[in-house]
Amino acid sequence: MSTSDQLIIFDNVSKFYGEILGVNRVNLQIAPGITSLVGPNGAGKSTLMNLMTGLLRPTRGSISILGIPTDQPERLFRKVGYCTQFDSFPRGMTGREFLNSFLLVHGYNHKRANELSQLALERVNLVEAADRKVAGYSKGMRQRIRLAQSIAHEPAVLILDEPLNGLDPMVRAETIALFRKLAAEGLHLIISSHILHEVDMMSDRVVLLNNGYIVAEGNIHGVRDEMEEHPMQILIRCDQPAQLAAYVFAQDHVVEARLHDDRRGLFIKTRDADRFYLMLNHAVAEGEVNVESIAPVDDDLSAVYQYLIGTSGGSA
Amino acid sequence: MSSAIDAVQTKSDNAPGNWSLWLRQIGAIFRMEIEKNFLSRRSLLIYLIAFLPLFPLTILALITPPGREWKDFNQYSVIYSFIYNAFIMRTLVFFGSAWIFMNLFRGELVDRSLHYYFLSAVRREVLVVGKYVSGLATSILLFTATTVIAMLLLYFPHFYSQSVRYFTEGRGLTQLLTYAGITILACLGYGAFFLFIGLFVRNPIIPAVLLYGWEWLNFLLPPLLKKISVIHYLNSLVPVPMSEGPFAVVAEPTPAYIAIPSMLVVTILVLILAAYRIRHMEIRYGSD
Numbered sequence: 001m002s003t004s005d006q007l008i009i010f011d012n013v014s015k016f017y018g019e020i021l022g023v024n025r026v027n028l029q030i031a032p033g034i035t036s037l038v039g040p041n042g043a044g045k046s047t048l049m050n051l052m053t054g055l056l057r058p059t060r061g062s063i064s065i066l067g068i069p070t071d072q073p074e075r076l077f078r079k080v081g082y083c084t085q086f087d088s089f090p091r092g093m094t095g096r097e098f099l100n101s102f103l104l105v106h107g108y109n110h111k112r113a114n115e116l117s118q119l120a121l122e123r124v125n126l127v128e129a130a131d132r133k134v135a136g137y138s139k140g141m142r143q144r145i146r147l148a149q150s151i152a153h154e155p156a157v158l159i160l161d162e163p164l165n166g167l168d169p170m171v172r173a174e175t176i177a178l179f180r181k182l183a184a185e186g187l188h189l190i191i192s193s194h195i196l197h198e199v200d201m202m203s204d205r206v207v208l209l210n211n212g213y214i215v216a217e218g219n220i221h222g223v224r225d226e227m228e229e230h231p232m233q234i235l236i237r238c239d240q241p242a243q244l245a246a247y248v249f250a251q252d253h254v255v256e257a258r259l260h261d262d263r264r265g266l267f268i269k270t271r272d273a274d275r276f277y278l279m280l281n282h283a284v285a286e287g288e289v290n291v292e293s294i295a296p297v298d299d300d301l302s303a304v305y306q307y308l309i310g311t312s313g314g315s316a
Numbered sequence: 317m318s319s320a321i322d323a324v325q326t327k328s329d330n331a332p333g334n335w336s337l338w339l340r341q342i343g344a345i346f347r348m349e350i351e352k353n354f355l356s357r358r359s360l361l362i363y364l365i366a367f368l369p370l371f372p373l374t375i376l377a378l379i380t381p382p383g384r385e386w387k388d389f390n391q392y393s394v395i396y397s398f399i400y401n402a403f404i405m406r407t408l409v410f411f412g413s414a415w416i417f418m419n420l421f422r423g424e425l426v427d428r429s430l431h432y433y434f435l436s437a438v439r440r441e442v443l444v445v446g447k448y449v450s451g452l453a454t455s456i457l458l459f460t461a462t463t464v465i466a467m468l469l470l471y472f473p474h475f476y477s478q479s480v481r482y483f484t485e486g487r488g489l490t491q492l493l494t495y496a497g498i499t500i501l502a503c504l505g506y507g508a509f510f511l512f513i514g515l516f517v518r519n520p521i522i523p524a525v526l527l528y529g530w531e532w533l534n535f536l537l538p539p540l541l542k543k544i545s546v547i548h549y550l551n552s553l554v555p556v557p558m559s560e561g562p563f564a565v566v567a568e569p570t571p572a573y574i575a576i577p578s579m580l581v582v583t584i585l586v587l588i589l590a591a592y593r594i595r596h597m598e599i600r601y602g603s604d
Contacts, residue, residue: 017600055434055599071595077437084435086601088428090348091356104344105436107337153437 005067007031008052008157008188013061015047021212022047026061028207028217030190034183036199037192038301039209040309045192046085048209049159052190053082065157066188077106081150082159087142089134095145096121096130099152106153120152123178125171139166147175157188164193176202200301208308215308224299230307231255231269233297234276239290241266247283251276267297341438345446346453349420353454358419365412366458369403369466377473389475389482393491396470397556400495404466405502405550406531409459413506414524416455418514420447421594428601441591448511448587455503463499467492491555498553505546505579508586515593535560539567549575 008030015022023044037045050056051063054070063070066079089098096117103113121127124144129137134145143166150158160179164172179202183189193199199206200220208216208223216223224232238244244266245257253276256269270276273296283289297303353359385391424430433443471479471488482488513523531547542548542565551557552569553576570578 050599053435055431057596057598073434074437074439074442077435082435084431086428086431090424090429090432091352091427101344101348102432102436105341105348105433105438107341107344107437109340149432150435 004064008065008190009063010048010051011062011064013051013058013063015051015056016059022056023051023209023212026214028214030188032183032186032188033204034179034189034191034202036203036206037190037209038196038199038206038305042211043209044212045209046161047212049082049084049161049190049192052159053080055082055084077153077155079155080157080159081153081155083146083150083161083163085161085165087139087146089142089145091135092133094131094133095126095137095141095148098134098145099149102149103152108153116152116154117148120148123151124148125174140168140171143167144171144175151182155187157190158182159190161192162194163191164195164198172198196302196305197300203301206301206304208305210309216304220301220304221299224304225273227304227307228271230298231271232273232276232299233267233269233303234273235260235265235267235293235295235297236280237265237292237294239264239292240288244283244289247288248276248279251279338439338442341442342446342449345433345438345443346450349447349450350453352423353416353450358415358423362412362415362454362458365408365415366462369399369408369462370469373399373466373469377469380474386474389478392471392475393487393556396467396495397554397558399466399470400463401551401554401558404459404463405498406547408462409455409499409502410506410528410531411524412459413451413455413503414510414520417448417451417507417510418520418524420451420511420514422514422520425601431599434597434599440594440597444511444587444591444594448507448590451507451511452503455507456500459499459503460496463495464492467495487555494553494555498550501553501576501579502546502550504583505549508583508590509546512586512590512593515590515597536563536565538565542567543570546579549579 008028010026010028013026014024026048037048039045047056051058052065052070054073054076057071065076068075068079070076090101093101099117099120100110100113103116104110108116117130118127121130124147126141126144126148129141134142137145143163147160147163150160163179164175167175176198179189179191183204191199191203203220205219206217206223207214216226236244241259241263245259245268248254248266248268249257251270253272254268254270256267258267259265260267268276277294280291280294284291298307353362380386385395421430424433434440468479471482479488483492509527510520510524513520517523531545534542534545534547534551537545548567549570553572557569569575
C-alpha cells in the first residue's frame with residue numbers, strides 16, 4: 001500500500017462558481033486522526049467537503065481519498081461517509097427505514113443492512129426513536145440520524161459538516177467521545193465547526209480557511225509557534241510579580257511584561273517561549289521567585305483564529 | 317470496523333462488472349422509488365391523471381349518447397381509436413409520464429434529498445437505470461390499466477354479448493393487446509425523454525408544453541420531420557388508424573418492425589445521455 005492510499009490529497013484544487021471563488025489553490029495532505037476545518041461563514045469549508053465527496057467537481061486540480069479519485073462514487077463511498085449540512089430527508093421514512101434503504105442501495109443484503117442500521121442507531125443513541133418518522137424528529141435527532149447514516153456502512157473516512165449543530169450539551173459530549181473513539185480506531189475524521197473550543201479539544205490538527213484560501217494548517221501549537229509576528233503571551237502566577245517583571249524584561253526576547261490586575265501575576269509576551277521557560281527555570285532555581293502556575297494565554301485555536309482571520313470566531 | 321466493507325468491496329471493487337451487485341442496487345432504488353411514486357402526496361396527481369378518462373366513459377356506460385355511431389357496434393373500434401389517440405396516448409400518457417419521470421430527479425432536487433443517493437456506493441448509471449425502471453413500472457401499470465379499462469368500459473355496457481364474442485373470438489383481444497403495447501412503448505419513449513429533460517431545466521413545464529405542441533402538430537409536418545417525434549411511431553402501430561383531417565400531410569406509416577426498434581434505440585440513447593449527465597452532475601441545491 002502506497003502512502004497516497006492512506007491520505008486525503010488535494011493537489012492544487014480550485015473551485016469557482018462562475019465568477020465567484022469557492023476555494024483557491026488548495027494543496028493538502030490529510031493523515032488519519034481528527035482534522036478540523038475552521039473558518040468564518042463563506043470561508044470554503046463546505047465547498048472543500050463537497051469537493052472531497054464528489055458532490056462538487058473541482059474547476060482545477062485533483063482530489064483523491066485513500067487513492068480513490070472523487071469522481072468514482074461506487075468506489076469512494078465504500079470508504080467514505082459524509083454527514084452534510086442539508087437538513088432534508090426522503091419523505092415518509094422512519095429513522096430505521098432511512099438507514100436501511102441507503103444501506104441496501106450500497107449493496108448490502110437485508111440482514112446485514114438491518115445489523116448495520118441497528119449498530120449505527122446505537123452509536124448515536126437513537127434506538128428508541130428509530131421507528132418514528134424522521135419528519136417528526138427534533139433538530140438534534142435529525143442531526144444524529146444524519147450522523148448515523150454517514151457511519152452506518154463503517155467507512156474509513158468520515159466527513160462531517162458542522163456535526164455538533166443542534167445537539168444538546170450531553171449529546172455533544174457523547175458525540176465528541178464517539179469521534180475520538182473512531183479516530184483511535186484509525187479513521188480519518190474531517191470535521192468543520194464554528195465552536196473553536198470544541199475543535200481545540202478534539203482535533204489532532206486544524207486547517208484554517210478564509211475567503212477560499214488556506215491560511216494555516218497543522219497541529220494547533222505548531223501553527224501558533226510559527227506566528228512570529230504575534231509574540232506568545234504567558235501568564236505567570238507568583239509571589240513577587242514586580243520583581244519577576246524587572247528580571248524578565250532584561251531579556252531581549254521578552255517584548256512586554258505587565259502586572260495582572262490583582263497584582264499576583266505577570267503577563268509577558270515573548271518571541272521565544274522556549275528560551276523564556278528556560279530563563280524562568282533559572283529564576284526559580286536561584287530562589288528569585290516562587291511560581292504557583294504558568295499558563296500560555298494565546299496558545300489555542302481561538303487566539304490563532306483571531307490573529308489569522310481577525311475575528312474571535314464562534315463560541316458555544 | 318472494516319469487515320463489512322471488505323465483504324462488499326470484494327464483490328464490487330474487485331469486479332467492476334459485477335452484475336449481481338448492480339441488480340441488487342437497482343432493486344433497492346426501485347423499491348424506494350416505487351413507494352414514492354405510489355404512496356407519496358405527489359402520487360395523488362398521477363392517480364387523477366391516470367384515471368381521468370374513465371370518468372366520462374363511466375357516464376357513457378350509463379347513458380347512451382344520441383347519434384347513430386353509438387348504436388352501431390362496428391363503429392366502436394373507431395370511437396375507441398379516437399379516444400385512445402386524443403385522450404389516452406396524447407394527453408394522459410404524455411402528461412402522466414412527464415409528471416412521473418421529471419420528478420425522478422427534479423423532485424429530489426426540489427426536496428433536497430438527491431445527495432443521499434450521490435453519497436452511496438452506487439454507480440450513477442445504476443441510479444439512472446433504477447429510477448427509470450421504477451418510473452416505467454409506475455407508468456406502465458397505471459396507464460396500461462387505463463387503456464384496458466377504458467376499452468372494456470366503452471364496449472361492454474352497451475353491447476355485452478357482442479363484446480364478449482369480439483374479445484374472445486374476434487379481433488378485440490388483439491386490438492386490446494396492441495393498444496396496451498403502444499401505451500408501454502409510449503411510456504418507454506416519453507419516459508426517457510422526460511427523465512432527461514428533468515436533469516437539465518429548472519422548470520420542466522416549458523419543454524413539456526413545447527414537445528406537446530410538436531406532437532400535436534405532427535400531422536402538419538413534412539414526412540421527414542414527422543419522424544422526429546414519438547407520436548409518429550406510435551400512430552404507425554395503432555390498429556385502427558385515425559383520419560388526421562383535410563390539412564394533414566400524408567406520410568407512409570413506419571412499419572412495426574422499424575417503429576418498435578427505432579423507439580427502443582432512441583430510448584436507450586437518451587438514457588445513455590442522461591447517465592452521462594448524472595455522472596457529471598454536481599449537487600448545488602441553491603442554484604437548482
